[in-house]
Amino acid sequence: MRKDTLIYYYCALHGLYWMSYGCVVSFTAVFLLDHGFSDGSIGSLIAISSLLSVLLQPIVAGAADKGKRFTVKLLFMLLCVAQTIPLVLLGVFSPPTVVIAPLYSLLILLQLSMQPLLSALGIQLIQNDIPLNFGVARGIGSLFFSILTFFLGTLTVIFTTRCLPLISCSLNFLILLLMRKLPEMGIRQSQDFPTGGTLAVLRENPRFAMLVVGIAFIFTCHSSVNNYMIHILNRIGKGNAELGQLMAYIALLEVPAMILCTRLIRKWDCGKLLRFTAIFFVIKALGITLASNLALLYIAVSFQAISFAPFTAAIVYYVSSALGKSDQVKGQALITIGITIGNVLGSLVGGFILQYYNVGFMLWLFLILSVVGMVFFLFGAKNTSNGSAHCST
Secondary structure, three states: OOHHHHHHHHHHHHHHHHHHHHHHHHHHHHHHHHHHOOOOHHHHHHHHHHHHHHHHHHHHHHHHHOOOOOOOOHHHHHHHHHHHHHHHHHHOOOOOOOHHHHHHHHHHHHHHHHHHHHHHHHHHHHHHOOOOOOHHHHHHHHHHHHHHHHHHHHHHHHHHHOHHHHHHHHHHHHHHHHHHHHOOOOOOOOOOOOOOHHHHHHHHHHHHHHHHHHHHHHHHHHHHHOOOHHHHHHOOOOOOOHHHHHHHHHHHHHHHHHHHHHHHHHHHOOOHHHHHHHHHHHHHHHHHHHHOOOOHHHHHHHHHHHHHHHHHHHHHHHHHOOOHHHHHHHHHHHHHHHHHHHHHHHHHHHHHHHHOOHHHHHHHHHHHHHHHHHHHHHHHHOOOOOOHHOOOO
């Protein structure tokens, strides 16, 4: 298969995955609120499924790094197939609440566990001399996400929230068709020796461990804002339609930043860029906390373009520079685990705060945690002298 064709396939894979993510994860609160769940129970469900993904991801990553029985491609496809059952049950039938809870929890678990494999697949392409720009691929994912989420809020009003799992199921089918056409891509043999399990990577790389902790703190705030954006909008008198439009706007802003990320890293280095994004994660959180109307909220979330957007591309290149090749998938998994731990805390604590207090209290608390995360970022992200080499592809 030609190299440019592989690049097109990988970019399309990002587009399909992030659209599916939008249906399943970004609209979790909308779907579950419509099915009678309380804020506290929604937070608990997201937290439990995210926590389970923290346990699953090292297992998946370890199997992928060994590359003997389970390759990155095969594991990605297996997780995609496993989503089909809960998607069909939630979309076609009307199961009781006691059944919806474990089904949706499983859905989030599988969706989150696919992320490090998607990143690892891109790194494999780069290490096999495929001139892939990961920032462009991730930007296309955000572009497709923005297009779909722009209409999702309105679609849930017209067709009810049951359309969400059905759309996601269709997207997963397309992902499987695309994955079948991709060849197996192993990582080139290197002088690195296996370092053991995922936790061993943290012990041997203390600054990387600090970065993971910082990511967990910052994403506690970031994830809670995403998961409970519908409540932030309700506070200013808006609803589902505005949610879809706002999510689309945020994702669209990410596209140019992700595409330009490679050029930024050539000048700045991955570590410097990560420290820069941490500062603007905090500024964005402060803006959202203070926003009293829709216009101010749009201004606040615009900082997504210089916080989350460059972070998502830079962190992939950072891992490929800061860790040995034998730890590549485990490193990507650790980043996703840090994000997921933040999602657990943001979902669980945020849900109960919303149930017993209010949105304002939640936002101020998580803003403080975001500041703590920024400090860990500043000390944990080191300069990577070979970062530009990875990003020049």
